[in-house]
Amino acid sequence: MAHVLVLGGGFGGLAAAHELRRRLPPGDDITVVATSDRFFVGFAKLWDLVGFRPLLDGVRPLERLDERGIRFVRAEVTAIDPATRTVQTTAGTLTADGLVVALGATYQPAHAAQLHQDAYNLYHADALPGIRAALSELTSGRLLVCVLGTPYLCPPAPFEATLLLDEWLRARGRRAGVDVAVSTPAQLTLPVAGDDANRYLAGELKARDITVLTDHAVESIDPDARQVRFRGGQTHEWELLLAVPAAAPPPVVAESPLAGSDGWIEPDRHTFATDADRVYAAGDCTLIRTATAQLPKAGVFAEAAGRIAAANLATDLYGGDRPTFDGYGYCFLELPGQRVATVTGDFYAEPEPAVRLALPDDASFRAKQQWEQDRLTAWLGTDPIRPSSADHEQESTYVAD
Template sequence: MAHVLVLGGGFGGLAAAHELRRRLPPTDEVTVVAMSDRFFVGFAKLWDVAGLRPLLDGTRPLERLRRRGIRFLQAEITSIDPAARQVETTAGTLSADGIIVALGATYQPTSAALLENGAFNLYHAEALPGIRAALEELTEGTLLVSILGAPYLCPPAPFEATLLLEERLRKEARRERVNVVVSTPAPLTLPVAGADASRYLADRLTERGVTVLTEHAVETIDRETQTVQFEGGDSLEWQLLLAVPAAAPPPVVTKSPLAGPSGWIEPDRHTFATHTDRVYAVGDCTLIPTSTAQLPKAGVFAEAAGKISAANLAADLYGGDHITFDGYGFCFLELPGKQVATVTGDFYAEPRPDVRLTPPDEASFRAKQQWEQERLTAWLG
């Protein structure tokens, strides 16, 4: 009887666990270890702050994995020994015949320090009550959504949040007194999607009266004066600041033998195998190079990697063909009026990713809703 560990209960981890359960004999054990006891799709946080739907409505307990024949252990992972295929956790030592690491990402220290100066972390579910309360009180001044560095998770999300909040302010007759601004240190709004998609998004923001500040890296945030100072000398006063922190690999990853020179795990970008037999890595804890940068840190890609790594680990254990990831994927881009555009294509293409943007419509918004519900139902009932 084989025992496989899946480290992490996000997109990559859940996709991997279910694929393993499907491919392995019923007598084999699949265990998911995660620090959180629940799962939700990341974009559900934006629906919460925009007043479209409470996050709780899209949240499911990981304990329900047991209904699918998958063991769940809520614990913090404190060290990983890939050669021994052994993991230390706050619940004890776990050994396995194979491991899939899907531990997500944390925040760069510089971003964490900036967040302590009066900014709300737009990506942190625990910040949502405070954001909602601050939005209710916002009657004038500037709402600033600011990307603090790269890489960051889910590249379209800061701009989607800006548009959805602008729409909310407009519906609530507060928009005329509130200036809406979004800033990024990058030269484009969506570098991973290319110049055309970036231009399209910038145009949608501008036509809603949103000020788009590209090449504006945040240097300091002053809580007392409620001012952001950008590198290069520009500054901006804000009444509400929603910040998007730059991502960093979890410390347990950087301290492990799995970490590459970057600090991230750098698996084979087609099979997601690490340099250790029967150990794979997927999702936000990895760095997957592309022709121009790296594969977006987004749920769609983590899910694909999770399924592929699980299939390959099953082949390692019992024989059979290994499969590969071809770089193809998509990202949702939500716009006002419950419309969604998609950026779709080959992110591994040379000399640059070959992606195209499909114009937004309400049918794609419904498809986005269905995409979420399908995963919640299939994975956690």
């Protein structure tokens, strides 16, 4: 009987665990270890923010893995020894015949440390109540959405948030008093998405009178003065700052022998195998190089990597096929009016990713909703998590005017 460990209960970990369950004999033990007791898709935070759907409606408890033949251990992984496939956790030491590391990414500590008072981390669920309260009072000044560094998760999300909040302000008759701006240190809004998508996104932002500050690296944030200083000395005042910190590898990953020089794991980009025998890595904790940059840190790619990694690990244990990832994937770009465009294609193509923008149509928003539901249902069932008292404090109380 084999015992396989999956570290992380996000897109990569859940896809891997379910693929392993499908491929391994029923008697084999599959254990998922994660600090969080729940799963939800990242874009559900934006839906909560603009009042489309409370976050909790899209949250599922990881304990439901147990009903699906996968053991769930809620614990923090504190050390990984790939040579022996031994993992230290706050729930004890675990050793396995195979390991999939899918621990996601954390935020660049220096960026996260600057975010307090009315400067919020747009990506953190804990910030949602504060952002909602600040939005309820926002009638003048500037709403500034700031990408603080690269790489960051889901490249389109800061621009989606800007567009959706612009729509939210317009619906409340407040947009005339509120200036809306978005900044990024990159030369383009979406460098990975190709010219068409960049032109299209620029057009959508311009049409709504949103100021776009490309090539604007943030040097410092002063929450007391409500001011951002960009490299070169330019400053911008804000009434509400929604910042997106750069992603950083989780310390336990950066400190493990699996990490490359900058702390990320760099597995084989086709099989997600690491240098260690029967140890794979998937999702945001990895750095996957492409011809021009790196594979976006996105759930779509974490899921694909988790599946491929799991299939190859099952083959290491029992033989069989060796599927490989071809670099093909897609990113959603949500737009006002419940429309979704997609950027689809071969992100591994040479000399640059061969991706194409599909313009939004009526069905695309429903397809994105279905995409979320398919994963929640397949991995953890249909019923939302039962809210705890902490959740009640956080629960969405849509800002009503």
